């Protein structure tokens with residue numbers, strides 16, 4: 058996952074309002090960022106969901122990640138509603154970074170198309 062995390066840190070964390078502007082996270086200790094916590098699931102979404110629209114990726118996010126996140130209760134998430142979830146806030150950029158890295162890794166043979 059490190060291959061995905063570093064580019065995410067550079068493009069998402071560096072711009073995140075919860076970061077220090079240099080890619081380091083400033084969330085309070087004990088608070089986990091969903092982007093980091095669910096990175097493997099995110100890579101799986103990008104690899105397996107053949108979405109023809111952004112909305113389909115959002116649906117996949119809700120179905121496979123938000124349902125197992127502690128912050129969602131009865132289908133509702135306060136963090137989402139108050140824009141406090143960095144994963145939700147930056148989801149379009151997150152998708153773009155993961156897609157780009159995945160394509161590059163497949164091109165240079167680091168990963169097999171079928172695996173990621």
Ligand code: SF4
Nearest residue numbers: 070073076082090143
């Ligand atoms: S909250 Fe998440 S996206 Fe924002 S800086 Fe921290 S780890 Fe990165």
Ligand code: SF4
Nearest residue numbers: 123126129134137142
């Ligand atoms: S939107 Fe809410 S439920 Fe979904 S990952 Fe973020 S904090 Fe968790």
